[in-house]
Every structure is written in structure tokens, then in C-alpha cells.
Amino acid sequence: MSTVRPYLATTGRILRQLRNDRRTVAMILVVPALLMTLLYFIYQDTPNAPGSPLTMFDRVGITMLGILPFIVMFLITAIAMQRERASGTLERLLTTPLRKIDLLAGYGSAFSLAAAAQAALACVVAFWLLGLTAAGSPGWVMLIAMVDAVCGVGLGLLASAFARTEFQAVQFIPVVVAPQIFLCGLLVPRDQLPGWLEAISNVLPLSYAVDALQQVSIHAEPTGLMWRDIAVVVGFAVVALGLAAATLRRRTP
Template identity: 70%
Template sequence: MSARAYGATSVRVLGQLGADRRTVAMIVAVPSLLLTLLYFVYQNQPGPPGMPSVFDRVGVSMLGILPFVAMFLVTAIAMQRERTSGTLERLMTTPLTKLDLLGGYGTAFSLAAMVQAVVACVVCFWLLGLDVAGGVALVVLIAVVVAVLGVALGLLCSAFARTEFQAVQFMPLIVGPQLFLCGLLAPRETLPGWLEAISNVLPLSYAVSAMKQVAAHPSPTGAMWRDLAVVAGFAVVSLCLAAATMRRRTT
């Protein structure tokens, strides 16, 4: 891996992102707007006495889910756009390696994911009054790692798509089951045994679990660090698989 090529790729992708206002708006604003909508949905829904409000319970999980979904979609489409425009094929004829290319993309979109997660957390904690037992910094950390996971899976799925539309079609396949089985709609331990077994191998399950640990405990727990490590491991493996499956030709 060449540090110069990797850095040049990161700068180029960041420049492209900065020039695309719609993509920037989707990355930065959409999760925060959806969380704000969620706040008003649950505003008049009282929680049980002595328990967190409905928004506190659902909102902290969505802080992990929405950045993941947004970054998966943006990354998959952006990478596929490079492929269909011929940019990727031209780049692969240069000394630039697959690792340089994916590392540059991963870094650029991970920085965007960091901004997205920080903005979403600022909106939730300082404007919408989201309350958790643990520290806000831990929520931000988990949200950033989960958003990076979305970047990694987006890069991986883009390797199997031939058009931007096909890249979008991976969203219900990859994201849908994870939304249903991650513990947001129902506790994972109450699922049928075979569904619980599936949820145990889905990264978003561990992201939601880590968020719930922060929401319930004032100090970091071993379970939270374990869940966060699993999410980070999934991201690294996805990036490696993306590098291994990337085609040098677009056709």
C-alpha cells in the first residue's frame, strides 16, 4: 500500500463529496431530520413510571441504525458511479492498488461518517433532550464505528453491482433483515431460536446492543466493548472482502 496513492485517493474522494451538495446533505442532515421526526412521533407517548421515555429508548438505538443505513446507501452508489463512469477502470490501469483505492474511499467516507454521527448526536442530546445513563462520548464513538461499518458494507456490495440501481437493490437485502432482527422491534432473546441464531451473526445486532448498554449503565461495560469490537471486526472483514472481490474491469 502506497501512502502517497492512498492519501491522493482520500483527498480526491473528499473533494468529490464536498462538490456534491445533495450527497453532503444526505450524509449530514438526513439522519438528524429523521431523528427529529421520531422525537415528535413519541413526544406525547409517556413511558412507564421510573423508566426512560419512549424516545430515549428508541432514539439511542436509532443513533446507531440511521448512520449505518445512510452511509451504506451513499457509499454503494458513489462507488458504483465511479465504476459505471469508467473512472475506476482508468484508475486500476495506474500503479494504484485495490488497497490504495478502497483505503482512500474508506477513509474519506469514514470522515464523512464521523461528521454525520457527531451532528446526529448533537441534535439528539442538546436539541431533542435525549437522555442516557452513560456518557455522550460513548454514544458518539459507537455511532461513528457503526457508520464506518455502513461504509465498509457499501463498498463490499458495490463490487457485486453493475449499475447504481443494482447497488440500491442491495439495501433491502443487507439492511432489511438486520433492522428486523437487531433488537429494535423486539428483544432478540424473545425471537424464535432460528431467528435469534441469525441475529447473532448480524453486525447491527451488536451495534444496537452496545447502544443499549450505554443507555442503561453509567460506566462502560465489558459487554459494550465486546459488542463494539465485533462491529469494528465486521467493518475490517468487509473492507478486506471488498478488496478481494473488486473487479479490475467494469464489464
């Protein structure tokens, strides 16, 4: 129990901080749902593709359910972690016997819980209020959105190590996030990209999250490709958290 207590204490502290920051809570929970609503009205009068039962909102919306949580959680986590570094809180914590794995696990767990709530709300709004349809169960979409959001948390924690200010943390969005949006298959199917761009897209986590969501969109039952893609995204999240832990340096008080 003594080994679990520091991890639980860190998780609880971050969750309390999030609860007291109403603007951050609103950004985590409300913004993706509002953007999905905006997307619905954008494509409301767009005709279906010939021979396809899916509307344009169905095709784009299910992809955005993976992209939006990834973006928002990357941004929130990178800024929050950088704030901890800049305020000296992180350095003070590292002068205690608290293990780095407990610290990063606590941050990861707290933000992952927030990511789960965000993904769940966005999926509820999309499927039950806006009428998004998919061949597979909305539950699988929710699972993939949560996993992708957790991957955003891991990359956000890693990116914060290379930023000295909160503004610099935001600057990582066009470096880390934007290329993944361009190459994930949202704009052009990945197999239609030039060979060298397709090779880059094959090493980006968002590509696999989008592929998994597309599997749910067209298949009524989970497929082997869907599980493979989810496993790849989870692997990226674990590696990002491991690399983030490597950036932490314990100093002598």
C-alpha cells in the same frame, strides 16, 4: 512517504467529490438529524413505561442513532462506488501502479470521515437539542454511531461489487439492511426471537451496535459487553473492506 501518497491522494479526491455534491452532503449530514427530530415529535406525548425513568424517545432514539448512520452510509457508499465502476474511473485507476489496498483504504477513509461528521451531528441534535438522555456519556454513543457508520461504509463498498447500476445498488437495501433492522432488537428484544432468528441476528453487525448502545443507555460507565460489541462491529467493517478489495480486478492497459 511514497507508499502513503497514493492513499492520501485517493482520500482527497473522494472528499473533493463529496464536497462538490451538495445533495449528497445534505443527505449525509442533515437527513439523520431530521429523522431524529421527527422521531422526537412522534414520541413526544407517549408516556414512560411503568417504573422506567426513560421516555419512549430515549429508548428508541438511542437505538436509531446507530441504525440511521449505518443505513445512510451504506446507501451513499454503494451508489458512489458503483458510479465509479460504471464511469470507468475505477478501471482506469486499476491500470496504474496504485495498490488495491491504497484504493480501498482511500475510499474507506473518505467516507468514514463523512460518517464521523454525520454521527457527531446526529448525536449533538439528539442530546443537546432534543433532550435525549442516557445513563452513559453521549461521547460513547457518538463513538458507537461512528463505528457503525464505518461498518455501513464497508458493507456498501462490498455491495457495490455485485451491482451493475446505481439502481441495483439501491436494491441491496432490502437484502442487506432491512433484515438487520428487523433482527437487531429494535422491534423485539433479540432474546425473545425464535431460536433460528436469534441465531441469524447473532451474525449481523447491526445487532452488536444496538446492543452496545443499549449498554450505554442503562450503564453510567463503559462495560465489557460494550467494548466486545464495538470490537465485533469493527471486525465486520474490516472483513467487509477486505472482501471488497478481493472484488477489484486489475486489468492490463
